[in-house]
Amino acid sequence: MLKEGVNAPSFELLGDDGEKHSLKAQKGKWVVLYFYPKDMTPGCTIEACEFTESHSELKAQGAVVLGVSADPLASHVRFKGKYAIPFVLLSDPEYGVHQKFGAYGEKVLYGKKSIGPIRSTFLIDPEGKIVKIWSKVRVKGHVAQVLATLQKQLAAVKQLKK
Numbered sequence: 542m543l544k545e546g547v548n549a550p551s552f553e554l555l556g557d558d559g560e561k562h563s564l565k566a567q568k569g570k571w572v573v574l575y576f577y578p579k580d581m582t583p584g585c586t587i588e589a590c591e592f593t594e595s596h597s598e599l600k601a602q603g604a605v606v607l608g609v610s611a612d613p614l615a616s617h618v619r620f621k622g623k624y625a626i627p628f629v630l631l632s633d634p635e636y637g638v639h640q641k642f643g644a645y646g647e648k649v650l651y652g653k654k655s656i657g658p659i660r661s662t663f664l665i666d667p668e669g670k671i672v673k674i675w676s677k678v679r680v681k682g683h684v685a686q687v688l689a690t691l692q693k694q695l696a697a698v699k700q701l702k703k
């Protein structure tokens with residue numbers, strides 16, 4: 542199980558843009574890495590739309606948003622097109638990166654246990670350390686929590702530089 546303060550696991554996945562994306566390529570930037578179960582489903586659509594609505598503000602704070610699910614790239618392209626999602630969606634069909642981040646495992650839905658993707662978000666600092674982990678995310682209001690945490694982190698960094 543990953544903990545805050547440790548280096549985020551490295552990864553390389555294909556994005557909906559046909560390019561390979563890695564955490565290493567984001568060095569020097571804040572990264573919001575969020576794992577979600579499935580394109581076009583109600584909760585995942587709400588979450589993606591909230592990230593879309595806050596994207597310009599997150600970007601202005603120096604953050605890159607990356608969404609990850611097991612869906613194929615063609616599904617990501619349709620999802621992005623339908624909801625005008627401005628950030629890259631990564632495909633992890635074997636759940637390898639999900640597992641590295643602890644975003645895959647046992648979960649309970651309506652009292653029924655199953656194994657699958659666990660909606661999770663990781664805020665990663667410019668040096669690649671995990672600053673904050675949200676696991677078993679409740680969608681409504683989550684993006685506001687991410688943005689508030691990022692702003693607190695940036696204020697703390699600014700204070701340290703004084």
